[in-house]
Amino acid sequence: MGELSKKIGEHGERVVRNFLEVIGWSGAQEGESIICHDSEKHQRKKDSDRQTHGIDLFYSSKSQLQDFTLDNIVISVKYTSKPYPVNPSSKFKEHIKDLAQTVECFMGSDLRADNNESYEMTGITSACDTGVLFWLTNDKESDQNVVSKISSVQLDKELDFGSIHVVDNEKAAFIYNSVLFVKNNFKSKKLYFHYAFGASNYNDPDIKKYGSIIPVEYLTSSILPFRLIDESSEKVTFCISCAENFSEDSIARLLSLASDVSLDFTNDFVFLFPDYDPLIHEPIVNKSKRLLQERANTVKIAVHSLENDFRGLINE
Incomplete structure (x- = not known):
């Protein structure tokens, strides 16, 4: 024993x-x-x-x-x-x-x-x-x-x-699956963790906006923010993986967060949910996008499921 x-x-x-x-x-x-x-x-x-x-x-x-x-x-x-x-x-x-x-x-x-x-x-x-x-x-x-x-x-x-x-x-599965999904589906881009800025990390000039090391605080967060940077064009995609199941409220909150955070570096967003089903949920995504009003025509939004099966081929 x-x-x-x-x-x-x-x-x-x-x-x-x-x-x-x-x-x-x-x-x-x-x-x-x-x-x-x-x-x-x-x-x-x-x-x-x-x-x-x-x-x-x-x-x-x-x-x-x-x-x-x-x-x-x-x-x-x-x-x-x-x-x-x-x-x-x-x-x-x-x-x-x-x-x-x-x-x-x-x-x-x-x-x-x-x-x-x-x-x-x-x-x-x-x-x-x-x-x-x-x-x-x-x-x-x-x-x-x-x-x-x-x-x-x-x-x-x-x-x-x-x-x-x-x-x-x-x-552990949420973090691992999020990182693996991004690496497997955005192979032309370099993956970095996005670091949130606020009053507690505003004065240190050596603080970075993103990096390859996940902050310990993110281990128990229900969302994981990434910056995906194209190695040739340096174009940035802002990606948020969410541990919660898809809902109208959750996509609206993430869209609002992404819009506020990324104003200075991208209009290209990717959102990941455990259970996203385009057949059922795409109309909700389109509605949430319309609520961005004047920004709706300037942003690019893609939503994917973290669960991998044949149904996910609709996103290919």
């Missing part, structure tokens, strides 16, 4: 490492161990003080959504061959507790100090320490959206952490 558990765990870490490559998080450090700074509080078993915390994967990069900030990302991989529990709350709290305590001790670790020091001359003035829990299952028939079931769970008030993002099968 122990050997099988180890094999499943190693398989899960390989899956997540490859996923990190897809989202631009190349070079993540593996198998780091840090000293526990609160051995009694963090003990796993009663009367057995904890000495260390293991970090499955650690990734760090300059934030593109926060001025002068370094993102330190502590990643925990929980991978199982079994379905998600019917009632996942207790297992989720166990996973979160372990990761939160690891992040807490990471904040006082040599790993953090050494990593931050390597960015010392880059203009960064602060660091944000974030946990990411990849809670994944190899069981394809199980309920894939476990996050919705644990969204209202009350966590231990003694846990000390800033933020933790939880990626389940459904969220």
Whole structure:
């Protein structure tokens, strides 16, 4: 049993490492161990003080959504061959507790100090320490959206952490399928993640408008924004992939968002939905386009389904 558990765990870490490559998080450090700074509080078993915390994967990069900030990302991989529990709350709290305590001790670790020091001359003035829990299952028939079931769970008030993002099968599939769809269907264009601008990332001159690295905040977002740049003409297409099913409200919101965001670089839009069916939904798209009024004649809009089957050939 122990050997099988180890094999499943190693398989899960390989899956997540490859996923990190897809989202631009190349070079993540593996198998780091840090000293526990609160051995009694963090003990796993009663009367057995904890000495260390293991970090499955650690990734760090300059934030593109926060001025002068370094993102330190502590990643925990929980991978199982079994379905998600019917009632996942207790297992989720166990996973979160372990990761939160690891992040807490990471904040006082040599790993953090050494990593931050390597960015010392880059203009960064602060660091944000974030946990990411990849809670994944190899069981394809199980309920894939476990996050919705644990969204209202009350966590231990003694846990000390800033933020933790939880990626389940459904969220991982959405990100992976979105990136794969764009790469397979726009082969003449270079894919970049679009970085949203606001009050929190307005002053840093080294902040980019787009890049190959997905911000950690996007891992749990219901939309993924891309810039697709033609390598020969440099023409830009603004693409938004949406995790929600298609509706009149969702396409109207995305059209409004795309129009506001892209005024200075394109009028060419692509929208992706899990269930888009042109036979049923195209009239709704046309109606939403008309509501753009004077801009309706200047924009190019294409909508596709993330689900690949023969029905999608209508878009070819």
